[in-house]
Amino acid sequence: EGVLRIAQQFGTLYTPFHVLREKGLIEKHGKELGIDIKVEWIRLSGGGAVNDALLSGSIDIASAGIGPFLTIWDKTRGTAQEVKIVGAFGAQPNFLLTNNPNVKTIKDFTDKDKIATPAAGVSVQARILQMAAEQAFGPGNAKKLDPLMVTLPHPDATAALIAGGTEITTHLSNPPFQNQALKDPKVHKVFSSYDVLGGPATPTVAYTTVKFRQENPKTYKAFQDAFAEATKWVDENKKEAAEIYVKVEQSKLDPAFIAEVLSDPEVTYTLVPLGTIKFADFMNRIGAIKNKPTSWKEFTFEELHSASGS
């Protein structure tokens, strides 16, 4: 109790955490519950590193994509290290973008096109593409586009897409990179992850171990409340949230642009996971996880169960 180590990754997705941090919300909610909480922020990059940090007990709250989360949930289920979702970072779409004018649908790709995703084959983005492939080409064809996939981090892929002149013609992107890329007239959208998952989806979640919640109920509650408050605040104050993001991140990006990203009508701010069960089903079907959850509630903490997630 009283100490909270939070791992945060890079990007506008995590704006609620920026707000949380800047406004001292955890400390505030801690005080309301009668404890002083010392918060430590740790920057990590990549779901693998975040999972390792959580498993080794180096952090208490992890934040990563739904893919890495489901992986660790699958592996720790029923053990002392079992993890569950505390809350999601809102629903945000991932776009498949291309600068190849001939590509209108996913069926138009040829061998000349290379599709960049982070961690080809295993990242959230790669899974989305595989789901799209399954839907387009029929069951069993989930990996049909895998040969076109190449591993490239978002910034490099975005730069390649905008700049042109490389083999990378397509990118399954992420905010704010997709917002940046779409500003370029040469780049257009092929599909959104919302199309694939059949509605809004939360690609990123915050999670912790069941054990931590049991052993630190007050700290956990303070975080949960603060996270909820921050998410709500972001939803209501996008412009100020953008400024906070720029300040905390010491970003060189224009706050107006961040505000634009945050105000995207497709983005909704909610702690409740959306589209996750579909994702989990898919991962189970292709063998990436062994457990098949029957409901999204199986891998989230009770606090969220009253809401209608998916």
Add this chain to the structure above:
Amino acid sequence: MSDTTVSGSGLADAAHARSTETVRPRTEAPARLSPRAALGWLWGFTVVRRAVVLAALAALWQVAAVWQSNPLLFPTFTDTMSALASALSEGDLLPAALASLAVLVKGYVLAVALALVLVSAAIAVPFLKEVLLTLTAMFNPLPAIALLPLAMLWLGLGEASLLLVMVHAVLWPFALAALTGFEQVPETQRLVGRNYGLKGLSYVALILIPAALPSLLSGLKIAWAFAWRTLIAAELVFGVSSRAGGLGWFIYRNRNELLTDRVFAGLVTVILIGLAVEVLFRAVEQRTVRRWGLQR
């Protein structure tokens, strides 16, 4: 080890430590052995000593892992071995390892050849040496990540870029080791070569390379290790279309799926290949620099 039992100080030390013992036996087993003597005799074989070291490390690993009891982060030795066995039998690991090795050897040979050319030029022309040293000082500390955009622009994705990154990893350190080696060649041997009219390439090949062989071999070993490190890291970040993954990809994929025992199986494969290469280097050293008395 030197093949001279009477190699000066080394022997003197040994004599200090156990002046009553006889010289360590090498090939012929004593006709009749006490159990202790038999152990001593076995101990005389490098293979045996190696095996003991490896077994001790494995035991240490097992104990640490069991004690830590966190299989998702640190699987036991036995778990890793069974994962290795299953990965091998599933035909997953071997092609990955071979794919990596193929790229590795290509990049390594390319970089070493390039380094030798550059260093030879640097030896012949003082100004080029300055250029080489400047380039090395500049580029050697740069992480591969720095080359990514340029490699992509100019070489596209795929093997060419991977090779560029590997050459970058290997070229500079090996060039440094080779240059130092060449510059350490004793003056007299240099003069002998010149005296017989050797110049340019034949001077490098017939005098500098054999005379600097200890430094070159040490540079090759270091370079080999860095080729591996870079390849595995680069396969993750860069240039792998998901079809033809190498060992790095194997490790990364399994790490992403938290199949830690398989991750360690991949790492053990790297270690085993490293040991095999070390045996090779050792054999070369035994036949060259140690035989020639250039290195003890």
Add this chain to the structure above:
Amino acid sequence: MSDTTVSGSGLADAAHARSTETVRPRTEAPARLSPRAALGWLWGFTVVRRAVVLAALAALWQVAAVWQSNPLLFPTFTDTMSALASALSEGDLLPAALASLAVLVKGYVLAVALALVLVSAAIAVPFLKEVLLTLTAMFNPLPAIALLPLAMLWLGLGEASLLLVMVHAVLWPFALAALTGFEQVPETQRLVGRNYGLKGLSYVALILIPAALPSLLSGLKIAWAFAWRTLIAAELVFGVSSRAGGLGWFIYRNRNELLTDRVFAGLVTVILIGLAVEVLFRAVEQRTVRRWGLQR
């Protein structure tokens, strides 16, 4: 360059190439200079030659970048310089560079000291040498990623883990270079040390280290470069607790915001530090191994 103008073959080469020229001037300018002679005189200074090399590289970069005209992937030299200037003036870059340097130096010193201890032990006891060589062969090719889970498990996040990864990066290659250097020390010098009763540490410090200094310096240079490479890569994965990010984080952050000119500014900083360290190494070499005739 050697400080002996008459250093055997080198001079003979020079004599071949321009037997009518006089020896390159070093300090005093001729009283009266033709423009050509003035250039030749300037050319005699290392600083000038360096500057010319760097300027040439910068020009090359500029031309390539302008021709490529793809600022998101490959900014021009001038853009990078202005980004560097603004990053410096905003007080962004310098703290990051200093933070990285602090960790770097710590890890480097730690690893080098550890390597010297291990190698000294290996030199004294043949069996330990075998152990060291086996360990090096095993661990040297392992990418840092392999250590990550264990580092986190045992040391948590933060500097300790970062140091572990850096020590891993530096320890093995430097140990290899040092071991080779020690084993190359001429037999007679070794015997002289023993004759005066030197043993253990004092033998290593007073005989082996100075005699093997060329190899040690080359090992230190290689190790330095790898410390940088590893640190920058590790800062991304290990991240940073609280605000204090290093140069790796600076690069990563700007890369994520597609500020490629600032990414390159970060890389240029790495390069500049590399050059500064090279100058330092050069000065040490000049005062030691070249002065002693151990290296040309």
Add this chain to the structure above:
Amino acid sequence: MTAAVARLETRPQILPAPHPAQAAVQATPVLEARGLTLDYAGAKGRHRAVEDVSFSVAAGERLVLLGPSGCGKSSILKALAGFLKPAAGTVQIRGKAITGPGPDRIVVFQEFDQLLPWKSVRDNVAFPLRVARKMPLKEARARAEAALVKVGLARALDAYPHTLSGGMKQRAAIARALATDPDVLLMDEPFAALDALTRRTLQDDLLALAEEQGFTLVFVTHAIDEAVLIGTRLHLLAAHPGRTLATFDTAAFGISARGTPAFEAVVRDVHNLIFADGGHHV
């Protein structure tokens, strides 16, 4: 044979080893080799360098090893210094087996690279004083300078070894050994690279120092006149493998004897003994 040769044995008499207690009563020799055999292990098995060589050197004696190139003189010296372990037989110092090198037996090696390249000539000479005699820096340097002036290297005090000529290197090594004020001195062809004049001066200096300090000396040379001059005893060796050929007592010939007819006569005797083996190659 002239009368000047006090004792000449074509085969040395190997005395049975005295009982330890007895030996202690007699003056124990400073250095003693008994049945010394030295092997080098090569790629194709062992190579016998020295076989069954015995001698003993009493305190203050000067034993000269003389023999053809490759007969094992340097190897014997290295065994005495503690660098080589006998394959058979024993080497002892003051009755105790030699188990390793030490500053009680200072060695001048045959090789030119025995100076430490990273030290100036002065510091090279001061080095053993510092590490083996624990002398303060200033005193060691002063002493080094004096020794160097004596061997004619006053101009090269601050030079690094690689800038010296062959003979200068050897002289510096000699100065280094003599400056340590050694108890036992082992010298391997120290004057081989020196011109007649320098050599003569250094021979005189060495003998004067031996008189003065009374150190025990084992000296390797291939110059017969030098051997007769320096040694109180000559130990002649034959090659393949190194065996004892004969020993001579030459204690009678000091500096003053140089060039006397008796001196020349012994030189000629030894010469004839060596050359009697035939003019063929060794």
Add this chain to the structure above:
Amino acid sequence: MTAAVARLETRPQILPAPHPAQAAVQATPVLEARGLTLDYAGAKGRHRAVEDVSFSVAAGERLVLLGPSGCGKSSILKALAGFLKPAAGTVQIRGKAITGPGPDRIVVFQEFDQLLPWKSVRDNVAFPLRVARKMPLKEARARAEAALVKVGLARALDAYPHTLSGGMKQRAAIARALATDPDVLLMDEPFAALDALTRRTLQDDLLALAEEQGFTLVFVTHAIDEAVLIGTRLHLLAAHPGRTLATFDTAAFGISARGTPAFEAVVRDVHNLIFADGGHHV
């Protein structure tokens, strides 16, 4: 001075350089040094090793450089070999300035480490035959073996240099030089590490070979009798810096002269001349 000394100049006569056309008419000397001055650049400025030395060696002549340790003998030899560039004056071979080393002038160095450690003794000797004389491997090896047998190294053909004794290394180097059948041979104290017997045999061999092949020789030694025996002319040098002291014509003394009273007399003359400088250190 005895009559045996044909010419003795306390200062050599430096003749004005002949006009090139004229020189071509006269027999051009094989090697010629005129006003040769050699400097080494050190940390503290230049160090003058040799100053204003002139000599010329005609085809088939054998010039011996004799002088105290550090007087610049090796430096002069290195200048002739093309390794050192004169600070002033010229060195010429057959009338052309020497600009670099080459296999037309085979050198035996003073250092023990001149054998290539990565080659067996046989291959060391065969090496220049292969690279400079372009001989087929088999022939080169056969020739190398013959040369090695001649210097008494028949037992060490397959040994690597680091397993040889000092004298054996030098003999191998001598064999290597002689096997190349050189036109011009530059030898730096080649016999310094050798015992009396071996040295004598090799001196005889060298002279016989010189008769037979008629090579031009520049030979550095510090042994006066060797100088008189080997040389057709002696060039005496003084040190600090190296200057010409005198030249002697000793062509009259061949192998057969060894030990004759006339021979001994010249040796004594040279000895006296050197030692006249005083018994003090150089």
